[in-house]
Amino acid sequence: MNIMLLTLSEQAILLLAGLVLFTSFSLLAQPRIVAAIRTFAWQGLLLSIVTVMVAIDTGLHHLYISALLTLLMKAIFIPWLLHRLVHKMEFQREQDILHHPVLVLLAGGILVIFCYSIALPIKQLSNSVTQPIIALSMSMVMLGMLMLITRHKAVSQVIGFMAMENGLFFAGVSATHGMPMIVELGIAFDVFVAAIIFGVFFFHIKDSFDSLDVDHLSSLSESDS
Amino acid sequence: MIAVYFLVGIPLFGAILLGVIGHKQAGSRINLLLSFLTMLASLYLVFIISEQHTLGGDDSEFYIDSLNVYLLALTAVVGFTTAFFSSPYMLHEAKVRNLSDTRMRLYHSSYQGFIFTMLLGLSTNNLGVLWVSLEGATLTTVLLVSLYRTPSSIEAAWKYFILCGVGIAQALFGTVLLYFAAAKVIPNVEDSLLWTQLFAHAGELSPVIITIAFVFLLVGYGTKVGLVPLHNWLPDAHSEGPTPMSAVLSGLLLNVALYALIRIKMITDLALAGEQTVHIQNLAGYLMMGFGLISFTVAVLFLHRQRDIKRLFSYSSIEHMGLMTFAFGLGTPLSTFAGLLHMLVHGLTKSAIFISVGHAAQIAGTQSIEKIRGLIKTQPKVGWGLLIGTAAIAGFPPFGIFTSEFLLLSSTVHTYPWLAIPLLMGLSIAFAGLFKHIQPMCFGEQPEGQQPVNATMWPVFLHLFIVLWLGLAIPEQLSQWFNNVTILITGSGVL
Amino acid sequence: MIDIIDFKGWILVIIQTWMFVFLAPLLVGWLTWLKCHLQNRSAPSLFQPYKNLWRLFHKDVLLPKHASLIFRMTPYIIAGVMLIAASIIPLFVVRMPSSATADVIVLVGFFALAKFFQSLAAMDIGTAFGGMGASREMTVSALAEPAMLMAVFTLAMVAGSTNLSTVVETIISQGLVLRPSLLFAFAGLVLVAIAETGRIPVDNPSTHLELTMIHEAMVLEYSGRMLALIEWSSMTKLMVYGVLICNVFFPWGIAQHHDLYSMFIGFVAVGFKLMLLAVCLVVAETLLAKMRLFRVPIFLSLAFTLSLLGLLSYIILEVG
């Protein structure tokens, strides 16, 4: 696929997709929690812009609603909620130290290549931008998981989780031009409830363990040692 | 169709109602009443389906056929009996654990919400809505797992939330890919996630995309089914939450997740039918067989080292889910039939066991296996209920689980004889693992001052009676349904 | 499938069964006569066993003090079982209605039933001898029965049936075929028969030496007509085994039709075969010495191995 052959709006979508992927990487490497929340908000914003672009490109009106939902949920509500919680629990200065940042980033890079190779066969089926978009969104999902695995703090795990969700949403919007409305509303509602429940949990964990370090949550172990 | 609306609507209404009001006493009664109404609706639906076979479909949002109607009935019935068990149980718990009214309100509201999500997931025709309802099932139960607010229950709930959330997110990615593939072949794009449409056009779907989608869906819904190595949330969540929750999680939710997997597999099989080699054609089956066998083996081994009674039975659930996944993966008519029967009998038996376990834990005041002793002496009903339930789940004849396991084994011997060896070995190890723990709990000497509790055991005996009955004779209508589904899945029936 | 309302057939069954029973002492007499001549002793009359039985029947019965009903019933049960066992074996004619009711596996079961009651009766009186005899008898038969069944299975596989009549007919109809499986089964069955009927080298029917006897130890307390019945049944048992071996492995001459001439031929043939068999047995008994009890398992494992070889050689050499 030659980028020269695409329309300008498609080129813009690809550019934005690249930026979204970049935010995923920066989330992966960002040790400061407050900064990570900010990056997450940026990612949400970029996503809603992509959605608007796709809506313009395809002329599908319901995508505007999706874009609005994304903006409200991913760029405003969830970052705001996380911010508030962090302030309330006085975690502004907390850092989630990454032990081997270079290795993690390298692994992230390999993941992207891996996902690209997985999605490669799809290329023959479509001549639009979908193939790289699917590869990108798959890598976003994988990077989100990688973040969940490498981080120790509950807050950063939630951000990783939400970043995964963003990857899914990205695939839904860009590759398939939005899911049926009822599904999309359902997903948005679920994410909303999940965010609230996450908030509730922060307090519970803080109360019970006096820290948001999930490594303390390991009493239900069955290994003998 | 009105029956479906009632079936789904009553628990939704109940969840909202119980969330708004929420007095302790009235709450449990309303919960019971609503569950009863739901059950009536489900029985009405069964009646309708036995006359006209399918309901909804095509471009409708709901679709009821032989595969989900019995699961719907199972869910509603177990939902009702568990609600019956939960009212005295939760009163006792509220007293012992000092639960506030707010939490009891949360409990009752979430209970109805959970039943709602499961019924919605089972009855919907839309794979997207199925996903939403499975995610909803996680959300409604996660706060129940941490209901007691002990550090370990919060830990369990957190793990449950994150692992299932991540799993379900992977399933969503799979759903998106499915939609992506379907949108190319289904005329009306808005209908592209409807299962009936997907099934009708499954042969035209792109095999490449469907393969990737299936992997994501398998890992995603497999997490909820409790397949090893994605199972780690399951024992934690089952052991730390209130027991009625464990009963419905084990007996129903796992079934719903497996149901989703079966629906996906049906589409995948058709989509891959045109591939060159048999290996690729049966890819979905092979993956499910592999996961099933690994889950079964690992869970069986875990049974031996349990110290917590609820963890013990949650590993037993993993074992049985592994067996069912294996059965559906094997994909012969007989094994599919066995898998369908196993879903039913396992759901009934496991919920019955968890009800007995709940009372046993209340009698002993702990869930630790070492401290639960002399149940039959203290309260014979509970002790015998637990013992008979365990015998049923271990696959003793003449209970229904024996029948389904026997069918599965014989179909395994036909197709892959060497796989019957690990299955048989695993079943006997599971026998030993369960009875090693259960025997002293039921028969041992009772500790000083152990008192009987206010127990409702009739749900247990009702469930076990049905399981026994299914082991002796499967009703004509039910076997007809199973046969229909078997034909739908494998192309040929067993009857 | 044989018509069970075959009146003539049933009469034939009754005649044959009683012939079986009444000729059994003659076989024993013949054996003793032969043996004495071979060992340079003066021989008793051929009809001595009849005289013995007659005398025993007219003697009074003396019961041990603690004997129960089992002890008193056992002789009748054993004799009854032997009678019905005799009725299903084709003596000189095949295709009798009785042979359809029970096959050769049931025959093994009959022997086991008789042995069970005999051991029970021996233990009933509570002496050490009875227990010892029962214990030894059970040990021997526990080892002999698998060998016997194995030989029977070989036969059944060769003939495709476990029904004795059918087996005999099949083997006749095949003519002379040198089957290794039948040779092995024959050898195995002979060894089993020796062990089961209590002949040398497993047991000595004429000894009453405490430490060596098996069968005699069990019947030590019987007297009068009860002893007579027991003695008679063991003679019948010997006859049953003899006829079984003769007629199954060398069935030639046996009557296949229910007419007088062929039945007469059959009768002469089986008499001749039994006489020959007795000669072989006597020669073997004269040459061999009785073995220790704990050598018996080796003897019987030889029987088992032979029967197993029969089965295997049928599968490997004759079918595969």
Added chain:
Amino acid sequence: MVSAQFILIALCVVVGLLPTMVVRLLNKIPEQLFGQGLSHAMQHGWLWLTPVSSKTAEYSALLVAVGLLVSLFGWFIVRMIMKPKRKAGHLGRVAAWDCGFGPLSSRMQYTGGSFSMPVRRIFAPLWKLSTEQKLQARNGLPLHAHTQIYREQSDDLSWRIIYNPIIAWINFVTRNIGRIQTGHLRHYLAYSFFTLIVLLWLIS
């Protein structure tokens, strides 16, 4: 109390005498499960049990039982004919033979252990049988023995060779398999992650 056992025994006898009836009742189960049952077993009516065909094997329990009764009756007639002159029912009772060593006592009876002794001797290598016989005598003179101690020990080889290793192996495996349940959420997520990667790698 005992009558309960007799009911069961009677049922056993009935089942044994009428096997075809039982087979017919049970036949429904294999027919439901496998679509084929033992239809041959009863093709010659209720009296004959023919597992494969009448050519191969047939058995009529009822006729055998009748035959048994008839032959018992036959011997009874023989007994009647050959009856000695004295009236029946007055059987003489004497002490059992004791080899001339004085009256028999219950201690001389065969026990379960002594009954199974020959079999155990024969299978001694299989059961790791070890017997120990000790004579306790006064002043160490063997002829003045007052107590004899006899001890026998058996060890089930199958237990040692088959069961114990299996138990040890299962214990070993379960001990080690517990390690996958580490308690750390991040490990669990890693399982899920790597499962996904491996599967994707497998299909590509």
